Amino acid sequence: MRIPEHIGIIPDGNRRWAESKGMSKEKGYMIGTGPGLELFKLCQQSGVKELTYYGFTVDNTKRPAEQRKAFSGACIHAVEMLSKEDADLLVIGNSDSPMFPEELLPYTIRKTFGTGGMKVNFLVNYGWEWDLNYLKMAKNTKKNINDYIKSKDISRVDLIIRWGGRRRLSGFLPVQSIYSDFYVIDDYWPDFKPEHFWNALEWYDHQDITLGG
Amino acid sequence: MRIPEHIGIIPDGNRRWAESKGMSKEKGYMIGTGPGLELFKLCQQSGVKELTYYGFTVDNTKRPAEQRKAFSGACIHAVEMLSKEDADLLVIGNSDSPMFPEELLPYTIRKTFGTGGMKVNFLVNYGWEWDLNYLKMAKNTKKNINDYIKSKDISRVDLIIRWGGRRRLSGFLPVQSIYSDFYVIDDYWPDFKPEHFWNALEWYDHQDITLGG
Numbered sequence: 001m002r003i004p005e006h007i008g009i010i011p012d013g014n015r016r017w018a019e020s021k022g023m024s025k026e027k028g029y030m031i032g033t034g035p036g037l038e039l040f041k042l043c044q045q046s047g048v049k050e051l052t053y054y055g056f057t058v059d060n061t062k063r064p065a066e067q068r069k070a071f072s073g074a075c076i077h078a079v080e081m082l083s084k085e086d087a088d089l090l091v092i093g094n095s096d097s098p099m100f101p102e103e104l105l106p107y108t109i110r111k112t113f114g115t116g117g118m119k120v121n122f123l124v125n126y127g128w129e130w131d132l133n134y135l136k137m138a139k140n141t142k143k144n145i146n147d148y149i150k151s152k153d154i155s156r157v158d159l160i161i162r163w164g165g166r167r168r169l170s171g172f173l174p175v176q177s178i179y180s181d182f183y184v185i186d187d188y189w190p191d192f193k194p195e196h197f198w199n200a201l202e203w204y205d206h207q208d209i210t211l212g213g
Numbered sequence: 214m215r216i217p218e219h220i221g222i223i224p225d226g227n228r229r230w231a232e233s234k235g236m237s238k239e240k241g242y243m244i245g246t247g248p249g250l251e252l253f254k255l256c257q258q259s260g261v262k263e264l265t266y267y268g269f270t271v272d273n274t275k276r277p278a279e280q281r282k283a284f285s286g287a288c289i290h291a292v293e294m295l296s297k298e299d300a301d302l303l304v305i306g307n308s309d310s311p312m313f314p315e316e317l318l319p320y321t322i323r324k325t326f327g328t329g330g331m332k333v334n335f336l337v338n339y340g341w342e343w344d345l346n347y348l349k350m351a352k353n354t355k356k357n358i359n360d361y362i363k364s365k366d367i368s369r370v371d372l373i374i375r376w377g378g379r380r381r382l383s384g385f386l387p388v389q390s391i392y393s394d395f396y397v398i399d400d401y402w403p404d405f406k407p408e409h410f411w412n413a414l415e416w417y418d419h420q421d422i423t424l425g426g
Contacts, residue, residue: 212272
């Protein structure tokens with residue numbers, strides 16, 4: 001089986017999951033951290049080389065304060081759990097903003113945890129405009145865009161898996177997603193099952209990769 | 214029904230269609246121009262305000278010469294057909310390159326044909342890097358990215374419809390596609406049927422539009 005080198009994860013549907021269980025919306029986020037770790041381990045076992053989680057975005061911070069606190073808290077917990085694994089971990093997003101949790105500042109330079117291995121990127125207070133805005137500071141106008149974006153340490157994404165049924169990228173790494181194959185799972189993220197991942201890999205194995213050619 | 218203001222069209226599967234009919238690959242492109250006009254009329258009737266066709270890309274020009282000639286010819290024919298309709302038409306792409314068909318140079322400034330009405334954008338020798346590279350020339354570093362890309366005359370896309378079963382954007386207007394809903398039709402583009410379009414509109418009507426919020 002052809003394994004994607006880099007998988008992007010859009011763990012959507014936390015609020016809808018909470019509502020479907022009769023809970024208030026913000027209760028869904030922390031529940032999603034368990035599946036996040038489970039997925040990390042599946043990727044590790046499968047030989048995936050890089051994994052990027054869509055934590056939260058600049059757009060998301062316009063939500064009510066109790067939701068903002070809840071998804072920030074869930075991201076902090078998720079990153080702390082990942083730092084106990086073998087991974088080359090990087091948290092990336094606009095850390096100059098007060099919306100960036102200060103607990104995650106130590107992770108904004110890539111570091112090896114445990115014995116390292118898989119590159120793991122966690123987008124926190126990430127904004128596509130924030131990312132692309134760095135292009136305006138490029139002195140060199142040669143063709144390569146990837147070298148001049150803020151997220152240049154993140155490689156091209158081969159497969160994006162989105163939970164929660166929505167078929168949109170919602171600002172997820174626009175440059176790295178140019179040629180990505182996009183697999184959508186209708187279940188909400190807190191209802192993650194290993195089959196979701198296996199089904200996505202199985203589907204990806206049948207895609208003809210052309211990189212636009 | 215909530216009608217998308219701007220629809221993007223990725224008319225993929227022309228070569229696979231030709232092969233499935235026992236023809237050589239390049240024969241599929243010209244066949245796709247009829248469906249293109251049919252779709253234009255459906256959009257016009259439905260009150261769509263802007264329509265963007267993915268003609269061909271800089272990536273595509275690496276294909277064999279007979280394919281390149283065939284898709285260039287199909288784009289020329291499609292644009293000439295559209296210029297006989299009521300539309301505000303613009304052809305956009307890297308027109309400094311020899312890959313840009315000179316027959317389409319007169320269309321690289323938006324012009325009203327007939328009584329005008331719907332904005333129609335046709336991407337010809339378009340490249341996502343070519344588009345974003347203009348950001349490097351921005352003198353002003355304020356937040357708005359959309360004003361500094363080459364395709365700034367093209368608005369945010371609400372709904373992207375792709376034929377041919379592939380679930381990827383393949384470089385289609387990365388900035389305008391940030392929040393787009395993405396609908397994939399398994400049939401090849403030359404097998405276009407009006408139901409495809411109605412099904413996409415029906416699906417779009419049920420999406421919850423959040424623009425990342």
